[in-house]
Amino acid sequence: MAQVLEFKLPDLGEGLTEAEIVRWLVQVGDVVAIDQPVVEVETAKAMVEVPCPYGGVVTARFGEEGTELPVGAPLLTVAVGPAAPGEETEGSGNVLVGYGTGAPPARRRRVRSGEATRFAAAPGGGSGGAGGHAGTRGAAASPVGRTSVAPAVTPVPLIPPAEPSRAAAPNSQVGATAAPTRPDGPVPVISPLVRRLARENGLDLRQLRGSGPDGLILRADVEHALRAATSDGATATEAPAPAAPTPAADVRGTRVPLRGVRGAVADKLSRSRREIPDATCWVDADATELMNARTAMNAAGGPKVSLLALLARICTAALARFPELNSTVDLEAREIVRLDQVHLGFAAQTERGLVVPVVRDAHARDAESLSAEFARLTEAARTGTLTPAQLTGGTFTLNNYGVFGVDGSAPIINHPEAAMLGVGRIVPKPWVHRGELAVRQVVQLSLTFDHRVCDGGTAGGFLRYVADCVEQPAVLLRTL
Template identity: 45%
Template sequence: MSEPKVFLLPDLGEGLTEAELVNWLVAVGDEIRVDQPIAEVETAKSMVEVPSPYAGTVAVLHGEPGQTLDVGKPLISVTPVGAAESTSASPSAGGAPAAAPSSPAAEAAETYREEEKAGSGNVLIGYGTPGGHGVARRTRAPKRASGADAGAVQVSEAEKAADELILMRTRVPGKLGAVISPLVRRMARDHGVDLGGLQGSGTSGMIMRRDVEAAIKPEPAASQAVTAPQPAAASAPEPSSAGGTDSRTGLGITGRTPVRGVRKAVAANMSRSRSEIPEATVWVDVDATALVELRAGLKKSDPHHTPGLLAFIARFVTAGLRKYPELNTRIVTTGDADGGTGQEIVAFDGVNLGFAAQTDRGLMVPSVRNADKLSARELDAEIRRLTAVVREGKATPAELGRGTFTLNNYGVFGVDGSAAIINHPEVGILGVGRIIDKPWVVNGELAVRKVTELTLTFDHRVCDGGTAGGFLRYVADAIENPGSVLADL
């Protein structure tokens, strides 16, 4: 009997190494086609429908809803189309198989084989059928256990090595030729190695395990001996059920919520930002009356295509980043010939402007790609589109993880200011507070004006207060005199 093909959970992009299985879209015994969605999984960035690269009958579902699966582990086993017919045509295991009669099943099998060769072209981040790229997708038939465990899939060491080769086709964001496996990514993450700053020693710049190991600074043996037992103790989970009494406060426990998905990613990123980035904050009150009046005038003439205030401010921010490019960079760790480590500031040709969006799944930061090349109207349309996408949980990792600077409109929450945490590995975030009526001196006289507060948090390693203050003042002046600034953009 033809053994099932095992589909491994594919790489989901942006360094993600695990996903939570939300629910299955198929059941054991179902007939499925190539690229049919088989499961919904939730990563730290978005909800993703995973398509099947195989056509056939679902044999095994590897996992239960709510379970966290690692990239590269079995997701589903599929018995290929036509396997049953070819099996029944063979009288014994050792006999020569008879020619399969022409049938719809045989025709479907041939269609499946042609799809396997040509590829459907549908691509999930880091995975997909070849579809014209000239690269054949490798598949394998796994070993089957015997007896009561006949439904379980056993993966040998050789097969694991082969699977790792498949996973090594994963792209590192921002580096076209450097590809790494999730195992290498996890090693780098656990040791704080920035893969974006490594030069791979493999073919076409591929980042290998040895490259990450070379970038890891060895710990003293004595320190390792002392700290080795600690991770096991720290990772011991608390009881998952509610009830009981908290030992620290003496209060009753009403519930426990696992930190996972988006909340887990946000917590990890914010902790890393605060621990690694020496941040500083500057702020200024701004008279936004002229901008509010400008938009009101545009809305009267074209009520359906007038950009929002955030789009105008985004336009000013991208212009300011061109003038002060130090804030549109990131810091990466580099290695030297002596085995030591250093740092360098990486500048970008363009701005991918991230903006904070509150969703039911938590705070998301989608980014407008090449925002510096868009008009205020184009920025407004893209901001609205991305906001809708993230709130539906359908944003791709590429839409969520490639920002170079973040704009945060916390005025929608009715607050004036906030010392925001930088979205690592970026080096700056600009916050905009609510716009309210305040007393303001205009031409020596007191007047009521529309006032907002801008707050800039920046990485002090990439620039000093003069650069940060200059950028903040540029954006503030643009808000106060939007007509003259827009004329120059």
Template identity: 50%
Template sequence: MSHKVFHLPDLGEGLTEAEVVSWLVGPGDVVVVDQPIAVVETAKAQVELPCPYAGSVVTLHGGAGHVVDVGAPFITVDVDVPADGMPNGGPAAAAGAGGEGEVSEVVVETYREEERAGSGAVLIGYGTSEGSRRRRRRVGTGGPTAPAAGSSLPSAGPVMGDTAAPVVDERVPADIAGAPAAGDEVSSKPGAAVRVISPLVRQLAAEHGIDLRTVTPTAPGGIIRRCDVMAAVASRGDGEAAGPVAAQPVSAPGPTPRSPAPDRRIPLTGIRGTIASRLATSRREIPDATTWVDVDATDFLAARRRLAGARPDARIGVLALLGRVVVAGLRRYPELNATVDTAANEVVVRGAINLGFAAQSPRGLVVPVVHGAGEMSLAELSTALRELTAKAMDGTLTPAEMTGGTFTLNNYGGYGVDGSTPIINHPEAAMVGVGRLVDKPWVVDGALAVRTVGTIGLTFDHRVCDGGTAGGFVRYVADCIERPVTLLLDL
């Protein structure tokens, strides 16, 4: 029994590891040369990994999701087990076996096509050994023979003979001492046939006149990489002839291109996952619509300043005063303080007003809820909003303080924006938003004046009400902001 261990190769210049996404074979399966055995994912791409050996799978070194380092064992294959009738090594071994191992014209032509294309059947930086992939020709006593019918080879090229003859490598001169025989496994040691390498590395070596047989590989498995070629160029010295390489035109050095920043993956877990799930459910289930109106908030801000001066201990802020206006609007239009019971096909109008408000915290956007906001005074509402905002910033909100809301107030004007179409906080039926308050030209009593103006918007579930109810609510809120004394009618 002869086992071959396939070590994970360098799947691209500089990569150091790969994650096993899935295995395409299992222990006991019979594989052939270059058969895909696994799907792996690197920092650059997800690719199928082919096997350089033919035989029976013995061991898979790591399961799906396992991260394998470059050069670490990846799969073990028993090469004594024939694969598809080809013993121990595919076409190369069959060719060296004598008359019974005659390689078919189709197999040879396939390998020639792979060689011309830079071995497109394998990944950059590794592949099957040269003993099982190099182009082959039969050496006979006569001259060149005509190609077989349908062959794409030129008539002067080497073709398969009618009788068994030694198989030689066209790329390794016969007079090189120590050149491996056709059936030997070759490596990248200096003086021997090189391992399968990247076509880009071959091109780099040709440009600098480097003989790859003289390059010492540093990668696992004897693979020559770009850094090995550049080391050989540096060791040769600037004054040494570069070989038969055409002179390249000298151009002015351009700016060095920057490598793009790598992608980042942010897990949708914890609070971020909860927010994502709720927003997706809202967008999927709620047929929402948005309406808005511009308001003159000059008198509203003046009223807040007067209240703050009269009761400094209450610390009445803009958010508290807006919340008091919204509560008054929900009392007049209770249809918006509702939810939809899809199982019973009913709209449930909530008796209590539990006012949620959007708050940006270090952990992301959260919506604390002031339970019983409909029964609170302005001072009580202001205190509750301050306490919940402090907890949101400290990350100490309890689940009860973030659930049970019946309506949400979103003051996105703090971000410097005028308007928005927010997603309703499922399972609620509506959300009111307030844009930034800025000085703008405004017509007052037929004359142009500078006033503090903002936009009030309402996004609502069209199943719970029609546009008339939504428009009436947002107009009432706007009227209370433009004439705060209107609130006295609902106290």
């Protein structure tokens, strides 16, 4: 006789206690294999797929898409077949979010294709729980879970499930004439953010025809449909007499929930401002020689070296001379903890918000290795494979806000770190060089630091050393 096992939302790690269901990957009645991803959830760190440690037939799902669940809450139930003598039925048991479940033991029982009918007929094997309207994955899906994040600079099309219309306005005829209703199946939407925008405004995505490739629904499509619905509703309900002036209290606006990555960023930045007495100093530096050095390196052959990698190498050399800035403050013990290793974070703006991937042991890497690691982590963010471990544990952050076309900034420290180096854009400016006025490539460098770990003299010494290395890269030869 088949037995029904309950799979609960597992421990997410990194102190996370809840997650939002973004997309169900299976429906009630589907046959799943051990360690097959069954649901995609969004945590405060990343968007991840959760693998199920049991193999069998899904008998129930708990929670609609958009629902937040605490760790330990039921996700789904699975009917598994009776174990043969000496076999196990409890599944892999390894369900850490973001890292997959690993390979199951060799003797673990898996579901045979011929058993699906028998499981469905077993007690509890009906269609209880939330019905499925999500896209599904068969039992042949890869057993290894993966972590995914929303697309970075280049949006990656995601195919979320079809969304039911929620709380649609009576007068709303959104999409009724824009496109015929789509058949059953997944609706192609560019990102979960667009899908959530439609859900929160009661917009049925099946009524839309996307303007993207192959009918992909873009954010502009959803916003256009919402504006059209607002305009139609206003026309249908327009009063014959002029309406009285609307009080300020009735002014409408859009409410954006502080959840997921955006909520985590808000919490961390607020904590940083509350706990860290920060100060900022800055300096302009002539980066002409650094740019020339990079050009010469890349002209010599071999892997290309990025400008960010050279700046990171300068940072690690500066931290070796000023270790106070590679530290954290233990408030309970009232101690400054100086760290032996440099795990260098670099700020990256994505569609889901600010993320800070971390290069481990940056102090032990040369410019080529740093360049390769930056490229790998950036590509992982774009393809949706960054894990929570790759987004935490930094000891110092490099913030290249020059990519946004700005010269300077006073960044907020990435709690619980002690400092952040900001780099503005490199632009040609008039500069006194060797006693004469010349046009040079100039960059503004800023350092925000925790005044508890050091005084202005130490912070100024660090920043001046960084500027000297930017102006004269040969200074780095002393530490190579």
